[in-house]
Amino acid sequence: MIAERVLAFLQAQGVQPGARAVVGLSGGADSVCLLHALNSLAGVLPLRITAVHVNHGLRGEEAARDEQFCQAFCETLGVPLSVVQVDVPAIAEKTGEGHEACGRRLRYEAFRHTAGENACILTAHTADDNAETVLLHLLRGTGLRGLCGIPPVRGNVLRPLLSCTRSDVERYCAAHHLTYMTDSTNASSVYLRNRMRHEVLPALKSMNPAALEAFSRMTDAVRADEQYLETCAEAAAKTVVTPRGVDEQALVELPLALQRRIVHAWLSAKTARQIESTHVEAVLSIVGSPKRITLPGGFVVCSRRGLLEFPPPAVAPWEMPLHLDKAAQTVRTPAGSIYIQLFQQKDLQNLHKEVLANAVDCAKMDTTLVLRSRRGGDCFSDPVRRISKTLKKWMNEKKIPPERRNAVPVLSDGAHVLWAGGFGAGAPYAVSAQTKQCFVFMFTKDGGNTNEK
Numbered sequence: 001m002i003a004e005r006v007l008a009f010l011q012a013q014g015v016q017p018g019a020r021a022v023v024g025l026s027g028g029a030d031s032v033c034l035l036h037a038l039n040s041l042a043g044v045l046p047l048r049i050t051a052v053h054v055n056h057g058l059r060g061e062e063a064a065r066d067e068q069f070c071q072a073f074c075e076t077l078g079v080p081l082s083v084v085q086v087d088v089p090a091i092a093e094k095t096g097e098g099h100e101a102c103g104r105r106l107r108y109e110a111f112r113h114t115a116g117e118n119a120c121i122l123t124a125h126t127a128d129d130n131a132e133t134v135l136l137h138l139l140r141g142t143g144l145r146g147l148c149g150i151p152p153v154r155g156n157v158l159r160p161l162l163s164c165t166r167s168d169v170e171r172y173c174a175a176h177h178l179t180y181m182t183d184s185t186n187a188s189s190v191y192l193r194n195r196m197r198h199e200v201l202p203a204l205k206s207m208n209p210a211a212l213e214a215f216s217r218m219t220d221a222v223r224a225d226e227q228y229l230e231t232c233a234e235a236a237a238k239t240v241v242t243p244r245g246v247d248e249q250a251l252v253e254l255p256l257a258l259q260r261r262i263v264h265a266w267l268s269a270k271t272a273r274q275i276e277s278t279h280v281e282a283v284l285s286i287v288g289s290p291k292r293i294t295l296p297g298g299f300v301v302c303s304r305r306g307l308l309e310f311p312p313p314a315v316a317p318w319e320m321p322l323h324l325d326k327a328a329q330t331v332r333t334p335a336g337s338i339y340i341q342l343f344q345q346k347d348l349q350n351l352h353k354e355v356l357a358n359a360v361d362c363a364k365m366d367t368t369l370v371l372r373s374r375r376g377g378d379c380f381s382d383p384v385r386r387i388s389k390t391l392k393k394w395m396n397e398k399k400i401p402p403e404r405r406n407a408v409p410v411l412s413d414g415a416h417v418l419w420a421g422g423f424g425a426g427a428p429y430a431v432s433a434q435t436k437q438c439f440v441f442m443f444t445k446d447g448g449n450t451n452e453k
Contacts, residue, residue, distance in 0.1 A: 002172045003037040006160040007045055013120075013158055017046050020119035022111055025051040025074070025081070027066040027181035030124035032073065033169045034161055036178055038122070039077045050080050052114050054107045057087040058099065059185065066181045084110040096297065100191075101274065108157075121157045125150050128166040131204075131215040132196045139192075143260065143277055144226045149219035165212055233261035241266055245309030248287045259284060263308070270310055271299045283308060290399075304401065314403035319372035322411070324439060333371055335407040335421065336445040345436050355440055357383070357424040362437040364429045366413035373406035380417050381427035394423060409443055421445075 015021075023038065025031045035051055053070040055063050067083055074081040092102040111121045130149040137146030152162050161169065173180060189195055204211045236258050240250045246266055251259055260280050267275045267283065273296055282293045283301050292302035292311075302311050318334040328341040348356065374391045381388040395405050400422075411419040418429045421443035425431070431438045 002033060002161070002164055002168060003040050005163060006034070006037045007041055009152075009160040009163075010045060010158070013153060015045070015047070015120060015158075019047055020115070021047045021049050022115040022119050022121045023049060023051045023079075024107065024111055024121070024123045025053050025070050026124075026183075027053070027069045027073070028124075028183060029169050029173050029180040030126055030129075030161060030166070032178055032180040033172050034122065034124040035073075035077065035079065036176060037160075037172070039079060050082060050114060050119075052082045052084065052111055054084045054086060054103075054110050056103045056106070057085065057089065058103070059183070062184060066183075069179075069181050082110075082114050084113075086110070100193075111157075115156065119156070123157065123159050124161050124169075125159045126161050126164050126166050126169060127212040127216055128197070128201065130162060130219060131201060131212055132193055134215055134219060135196050135200060136193060141277060144222055144229070145264075146277070147219065148223040148226050149215070151223065163216065229257055230261060233258045233265065237262045237265065242307070245307035248303065248306050248308060251308070252287060266308075267295065267301070271295060271297060273297050273299070300403075302401070311401055311403050315373065315406035317373045317375075317406055319370055322369040322371050324369065331371065333409055335373070335409045336443060338371070338409060338421070339442040339444070341440050341442075343438055343440060348431060348435065348438070351440075355442070356431060358419065358442055359431045359435075359438040359440045360411070360418050360425045360429045361431050361435045362439060363435070365418060365439075368413060369418075370412055370414070371409055372412060374408060374410050374420075378410065378412075378417050380420055380423055382423075383425060383427040383430040386427055388427075391417065391420065391423075398422070407445065411441060 021038065023031070023035050025035055035049070038047060038049060041047075051070065051074050053067055055067050057063070059066075071081055071083070086103075086106045088099055088103045088106065091097075091106065092099050095102060097105070108121075111123075115121050134147060134149045140146075150159060150162060152159050172178075185191065186194060186197075189198075201211070208214060236254055240247050240254070240262055246263065251262065254262070260277075263283050264275055264277075264280050267273075267279060275295075279295055286293060286301070286303045287308065289303055292300055294300050300311055301308060304311075315334060320331075320333065322331065324340065324342075326342050328339070331338045331340060342362075343351065343359065348359075351359070374395075376392075378391040379388055380391050380394055382394075391408075391410070392405075395408070400408065408423075409421040410417055416428075417426055419425045419441050421441075425441075
């Protein structure tokens with residue numbers, strides 16, 4: 001029965017005789033059943049099968065036992081086995097993922113690495129797994145995407161057992177005298193999925209013996225609706241998503257269903273992380289406001305100048321000594337380039353007012369100068385308004401985002417700010433009628449945009 005279902009599924013997906021297939025083999029009943037059924041189809045649909053077993057480094061001797069079992073089972077079938085060792089706890093600690101999410105990601109990375117570009121990947125998810133997944137999504141709060149459950153096909157990943165129940169699998173193993181390994185953690189109530197498996201699903205089956213079939217019908221129907229909405233969202237995204245970010249005005253003119261899908265796709269592509277509906281709602285909530293949110297992995301999204309965007313990485317604090325010379329020079333800084341030129345009094349009347357705004361009177365400068373990023377407490381006096389404020393307040397007024405504030409170069413003699421890129425010379429240091437010599441500082445940001453007052 002199961003072998004026939006697997007055959008029909010593969011043929012419906014266009015899998016041809018001789019195709020390469022990578023099968024995920026944990027050693028549990030589901031994957032043992034799938035690999036055996038595929039191998040039994042050799043006379044009808046011969047495939048070039050490779051099994052992949054991933055040891056997650058989580059269960060010590062029990063994991064070693066499962067690995068040995070998989071090796072022996074594959075030898076019995078004459079199927080080559082690739083064993084991949086990963087350290088889920090260590091990797092999850094670095095990435096901030098939970099063990100379950102990290103393990104799943106690493107498993108599929110191992111499957112894809114073995115499969116390459118030309119093989120399909122077969123996993124042994126069943127109707128029980130599908131129902132459990134839907135219930136978990138419901139518990140967390142989900143939209144249509146979560147109600148779709150586990151897709152039978154996603155790219156080159158195929159799930160031939162999704163129409164089969166766990167009971168079907170166990171009957172198959174018993175009929176073919178197949179032994180399999182049982183993961184001891186599957187009995188632990190610490191894991192929410194196990195509680196769904198051992199407590200919630202049995203209760204639902206007692207109310208409706210055909211509950212699994214009902215879940216499968218629902219996910220099939222919802223998946224069709226979701227695919228249609230995704231198609232609409234992809235078309236709409238072409239006018240909403242720009243290289244710089246998401247056009248907020250164009251976004252809010254769309255139905256909410258499309259807004260959510262466009263933002264979800266955009267976040268997923270930018271972060272390469274699993275994006276939940278709560279993350280999408282959080283991003284939508286900041287549209288049109290000067291707010292920012294932080295996503296898993298430390299990714300920041302902000303609303304700025306009519307766009308939802310990922311701001312560039314923050315510039316680290318920096319400092320470098322400055323040696324002035326009579327000859328014009330260009331100084332490269334972590335923030336950009338500063339062109340510096342000495343002018344005499346007779347030249348000042350010929351200088352453009354915006355150039356003069358960036359001129360510092362030599363008589364008012366100390367001999368020990370540094371170029372650096374701003375520091376807490378730095379004050380700057382506007383030469384036109386004659387108002388003194390901290391640079392932080394001036395930057396707030398100019399709406400310079402926090403991650404870019406260290407990209408504003410500051411000329412200091414140690415205790416005072418003489419000049420700042422984009423603000424010009426401070427009032428006490430600006431040129432006047434008494435100025436005999438001055439240095440002009442013209443700042444060019446990375447990317448070629450001038451940042452002068």
